[in-house]
Structure formats: structure tokens, C-alpha cells
Amino acid sequence: MTTGPTGKRLPRAVREQQMLDAAVAVFSRRGFHAAGMDEIAEEAGISKPMVYAYLGTKEELFVACLHREATRLMEAIARVVEPDLPPDEQLWRGIRAFFGFVAGHRDGWGVLYRQARGQEPFAAELAGMRRRMIEVVAGLLERAVTRAADASGGTGAKRPAPGRDLTAMAYALVGVAESLADWAAEHPDEDAEVTAARMMNFVWLGADARLRGASWRPSTCRDSPAA
Amino acid sequence: MTTGPTGKRLPRAVREQQMLDAAVAVFSRRGFHAAGMDEIAEEAGISKPMVYAYLGTKEELFVACLHREATRLMEAIARVVEPDLPPDEQLWRGIRAFFGFVAGHRDGWGVLYRQARGQEPFAAELAGMRRRMIEVVAGLLERAVTRAADASGGTGAKRPAPGRDLTAMAYALVGVAESLADWAAEHPDEDAEVTAARMMNFVWLGADARLRGASWRPSTCRDSPAA
């Protein structure tokens, strides 16, 4: 009775949201497989066939949850990033929005996202979202690199090339965000703002330097003590 | 018949390894839930009750797989990192070993690892491994920071403190590695060595600067256009 037994008849749109809320909660604490449709129905204060009538199959339901949460996340970020700001400012805002969202939607994130990777039916869906995210970040990086080039008369040395390098870097950035989201989940006392700052500190110093053409040298020896 | 129908009777230790190989393969391509014990048994060239006799329940079997692969990974890294080397060299070696392992054990990594997160029964097991990994990295960072302090007469400004900051950074590092492992999985043509170099470039420039006390300033405005 989490959503509360409204007792009364509700229009479809409302019930659907309630069901999604319930589903997110249950999937989150049980995992996709262990979650039961009955349990979800009960949590939504409704009975099973309703769920099937409105949201379809268990898989479809999960995808619906995933979709809703992902969209919300994207929007939360998009709402804050204005494309004319300097790259670091954009990144900073994006990151803040991200951790803010994650802090606010513990279960929405926690398991939906974690769950979806690897679980074949959903991997695709999730990968799409992730890809969009990464493309956005990669675009940001690209603008940052051209900007840096303009600023300091272009000695186009071994600055990262637009293609592979930047996408890889975008992956890395997203990876940092995801991992720090986990860290934040384990330390609920930490403020989202602080986590965001931590990430920015770690990430921007390196990214900025790298985008300007700096790099790390493999130092001395080529080691390889057997395989 | 992947492992090949040996036809003959084999000592327990051998069969167990064959079963684990088969299980890793099947779990990897189907996911935990969709994988069937029959299928695993068939892949191992053996029949189901054997699997139960030797490795127990499906869950236990999965944990066994996870455990074996994780141990191998840890060992592959530990084998290469010598604690007396300079921090960046250690990191570099560790990262190389990591991506090398992942490239070699595509399925061992791919799904076992991805699968385990979120799936309640295994989350704990996996979290343990991850934690050990992170502690190692955090330790590395800590030695790096004291080292940096010694080198440049300690103007102990706002260098990251031993506790929270470093652990968070370790999380970030591990996150980068995981995420780039995904990227590498999607681009099989990329050499592990190259991916490792990419990561090092991205990560060390930032980490090094940060460990020396550099930081990023929140720039100008405190934005927040509503929630």
C-alpha cells in the first residue's frame, strides 16, 4: 500500500504512472527476475490484470520504467546545459545535474540502470540511451578542443583526433560519473554538490590538459614478465 | 560439444574446470536467467546431475564462475605491479594488465561482471572484489600523494585528504577502466595496449595534477534555474 489505496476509479493516465512508480520501486529492491507481477500490482494498489492491460508484458513494463527514468535524467541534464557556455562550465552543470538526479531518484537509478546492462532484452534499449549521452559528451569535448586550438595558435601537435580518441574520452567521462554515482549511493551523507565537485576536479584537470595536446609518456622500460 | 566430448571418465578436478568454462560461456551469451542448466551441461559435454553434484545450485555455480574469473583478473594485475616502482608506472602496468585480461577473456568479463551488479544474490560477492580493487588503487594514490608532497616542500594547501577524496578518486579510476572496457568490447579492432594508453593519458594528467594540489574553480555564477 505504498501508493496508498485510492479506493476509487482513476483515469488511465494516472494509474499508469502509479504502476510505473510501483514497478520502479519493486524492480529496484528485488531485481528484475525476483520481482513478481503480483507484488508490483499490490504495491500499486491494483490487481495484476490491470498491469497487463495497461503496460503489457513484464519485459515491456520494465522497458517502460527504464524509458521513463532515462528520459527524466536526460531532461534534467538538458535543462541545465546551455550550448553557448564555455565547455568546462557546461560540463560542470551537466555533472551537477546528474548527481542531483541520482541523489533524488535512488531506486530509479540504482537498479534499473544497473539491472539493464547485461540483461539481454534491455541491453539494447539501455545502450541507446547511453550512446546518446556519450555522443553529447563527445560533442562537448570536440567543441572544447577546437576552442583550445583557436585560443593558442594551432600547433596541431598530437592533440586527440576527433574520432576515436574523443569518443573513448567520452566513455571514460561517463564511466567516472557512473562509478561515482555508486560511491555516492554508499555514502548517503555526502552532498551531491560535493560529489560533483570531486568529479570535476578529477576530470577536468586531465581532460583540459589532454585536449590541449599534453600526454603521458610510457616512461622507461617495456616490461612484460611472461603472459 | 564445445569442450569436445571426451567420451571418457575424467577426474573431478578436470571436469569441474570444464563445467566452469562451459558455464562462463553460456552465462555470458544468455545471461544468468536465460541460461539453462541443461544447456550448460551439454556445453560441458556432460549431463545435468553432474553439474549439481560438483558445483551445486545454479546460483552457486554462477558465484563459482564469478569467483574464478575475478581471481584470475586480480592475479593478472598483481603479477605485474611491483610496489617499489613510481606510482604512474604502477598504474600504467596495472591498466595494461587489466585491458589485456579483458581482451583475452571477453566472456569472462563481459557478462559475468555486468550481470553480477544489481542481481541481488551476487551483488555482495562482486562488491567484495570491487572493494579490494578500489582499496588497492586508493593505496596507490595515497603513496603517490605523499611522494608528491615530499618532492615539493610541503605547502600543504588543499591537496586531497587521505580519506574520502582518495577513495572517491579510486572509484573514478575504476569507473574509467570499466567503461573503457565496454568501449573496447565494441571496437575489437582496437589493441588493448592502445586502450590502456588512452586511459593513462586521460587519467594520469588529471590525477597527477590533482594529487599535487591543483583544482578546478567553480568559475562564475551559481546557477540553478528551478528544480
Added chain:
DNA sequence: GCGTAACCCTACTTGCGGGTAGGTACGCTG
């Protein structure tokens, strides 16, 4: 060569949970 213990199989049971058939109550429109 013979017992015994470890390997290994075919064939079954079982229960859980996704999915559905069919019927009831409520409210809105005329």
C-alpha cells in the same frame, strides 16, 4: 579378479510465476 568408490546417465517431479478468461461495479451521456 573382485569389491568398492567414484563417475555418469535417463527419466521424472514440482512449484513458481507469467499470463489470461470471463465477469462485476461504477460513472458518464442522453
Added chain:
DNA sequence: CAGCGTACCTACCCGCAAGTAGGGTTACGC
């Protein structure tokens, strides 16, 4: 107040895969 559509329910089905019973066969020690 007749009638209709939509929200909603109870009660059931049934397939699938995890897990097991019980029996056969090969190797190895003595």
C-alpha cells in the same frame, strides 16, 4: 433512468526449467 464503455476484480491455467531419484558402468587398489 437506460445503456454503454471503461476501470477493475477473482480465479484459474500451464509451461518451463530447477532440482532429484535411482540405477548402470568403469577404473583402481589389493
